[in-house]
Amino acid sequence: MSQVVSPVREPLVIGGKTYADVTEDVCRQVEGKPTKLWLICFTLALITLGYGSYCLFYTWWTGIGVWGLNKTVGWAWDITNFVWWVGIGHAGTLISAILLLFRQKWRTSINRAAEAMTIFAVLCAASFILAHMGRPWLAHWALPLPNTYGSLWVNFNSPLVWDVFAISTYLTVSLVFWYIGLIPDLATIRDRARNKVSKFVYGAMSFGWDGSAKTWARYESVSLILAGLSTPLVLSVHTIVSFDFATSVIPGWHTTIFPPYFVAGAIFSGFAMVLTLMLITREVFNLKEYITIGHMESMNKIIMLTGSIVGVAYITELFIAWYSGVQYEQYAFLNRATGPYWWAYWSMMTCNVISPQLFWIRKIRRSVAATFILSIIVNIGMWFERFVIIVTSLHRDYLPSSWAMFYPTMYDIGDYIFSFGLFFTLFLLFAKFLPVVNMAEVKAILKSSSAKVAEKRGAAVQTDFQARPAFNKDVE
C-alpha cells in the first residue's frame, strides 16, 4: 500500500512520470550509443589514468623515495589521499543504508550512483594503501596468513591491522549491497534488450531475476539487514581510520575527538562529491525530473549539518590543546595556524567551516551553480584537513634539529592524478553501461511521492478546506 505523504512535502519525482517513463528515461542512456560528450569525457579520463598509471608504476618500480618524504615527514600525500578517498566513499553507504533505516525516500534516485561512487572511491583509497607500503607485492603480509617465520602473526593490537580488516570488509559489503540492488534493474534492461550481446551480458548479470513476490519479499529483508549491517560498518570504518592517528603519541593526532570528527568529515566530503557527480549526471543524462532541486537541497542540508559538526570539532581541538596545558599539544596547534603551513590551515578553515554556512540561505541551497561550486570547495577543504592533520603534526618534530618541510614531487602529484583517472574512468563506465538511477525503488515511491499524486492530493486538501465552513455551519 502506498504510504500517506504530507501534502506540504515537495514531490520527489516531477513531470508526471509513469512506471514506463521511469524505465524509458533510465534505460535510454544504457541502450543508446555513447554520446559525444561521454566519449570526450571518457577519453580525458583515460588520458588521466594513463599518465597516473605511469607515475604509479614508476613509484612501485623505484620505491617511495620518489615522493617528497623525508625522515621527519614519513606520511604525506599518500595517507592524505587515502583518508580523503575513504571519506568520500562514506556518503554512498550513508545514503543507501542510514537513510533507508530512517525511511528517507529521497535517497531512491541517488543511492545507486552514490553507492557506485563509494566503491570506486574505496578502490582509489586502496591504491594509496598499496603504494605507501613501498613493496606492494608484499601487501598480503598485512593479512594473518601462515608464514615461514614459525608463523609470526600480524599484530592485532595495531590499528593498521584493524584498518586492513575495516577497509576490505567495507569494500566487500558495499560491493555486495550495490550489486544486489542492481539485479532487478539489470533484469529490466535484459527484458528490453534487442541485440544478442546485451541480451547475453545483461541476462548473465541479472542472475535470472523474475521479480516474483516471494523473491521481492526476501530481497526486501536482505536490503534491510544489509542496511542494518552497513550502518555500524560505515561508522566503524572512519573510526578505525582515525585510530591510525588517535592511538599514536604524536601531538595533534593523540586526540579522543578523532572518531566522531572523522566520521562527520567523511559524510561532509562524501555528500559534496555526490553532489558534484549528480549535478553533472542529471544534466548529461537528462534526469532532472528524478534528481530534483529538492534532492539537492536535502543533500545541502546534510552538508551544512556535518560541516558545522566539523567546525565545532576544529574549535574543540584548539580549546582542548590550550586547556590540557600540554606544551607539545599547544605548539602543534599554534604551528598549524601560524607556522609555515598556515595557508593550508586557513584554506581548511575557510572551505570547511565558513563556506557550508552559506547553505543557511535557501536561495543558495537551491541554486545549482552555487551548490556545484561549493561542493568542489568543500572537497578541496577536506583534502586540506587531512593534509593539515598529517603533515603539520609531523613536520616539526620534538627536536628542532629535525624540523623539516614537505614538498611534493611530480610522483606525489602523479599518483594523486592516477586516483582521479581511475575514479572517473570507472564512474563513466558505470554511468554508460549500468542504470544510474535505481528504477525499482523509484517506481516504488512514485505513487506516494510523485508530482502527479501531490497535485491530486493538493486538490483534495483544497476541497476539504472549502468544505470546512459548511461543516462548521452544521455544527453551529
Add this chain to the structure above:
Amino acid sequence: METNKRYLVGVFDDEDVLLKSVKKIRNSGVKIHEVYTPFPIHGLDEALGYKRSRLPIAAFLFGITGTTCAVAMISLMLGYDWPMIIGGKPFVPIPDLVPVSFELTVLFAALGMVATFLITNNLWPGKKPILFDSRSTDNKFIMAVDLSKNKLASDEITSILRNFGATEVNTKLVEEEVVV
C-alpha cells in the same frame, strides 16, 4: 521429462488494485502460482499467504559465526601460537579484539546472508528465468495461475481475474521440467 504447462496470465496496471484483488481472487477459489512485479509491494507476500522470510535468522547465525571465528583466530594466534610481549600488556587484550571481531561479524553476516538469498531464490549468473510477461520488469503487475493445479475451468478463472481488475488475461505455455 518435459511437459508443457498451461498458465493463465493476468495483467494488472495498478499495484493497489492488484494488492486488493489478490485476497479476493484467492477467496474465490483460484490458486495463484505467483505474482511478478517490477518493484517490491509491501503486504503482497502476506496477501499471497507466504510465510515471513527466515533470512534474518540466517544473517544472525552467520554473524555470530564471524564473531566466534575472529575471537578464536586472534586468541589462538596472539595468546597461544606466538605470544608477544607488547609493552607488558596481556597477550590477548579484550578491547583490541573488538574492531577486527566486529568487521568479521559484519563480513560473515553480509556474505552469508546474500549467499543464502541467492541460493534459496535459485539465482545465479546466467540463469534463464521463466517470464510470463516481459513487461513484469517494466510497468505491469503479472499474476500467473497454473491451470493444472486449479479445479476451476480456464474460462471461469479468466472472468474472475477480469472482475477483480486484470486488464488483460493471456494464456502461456511454459516448458518446464517436472520437479519430483
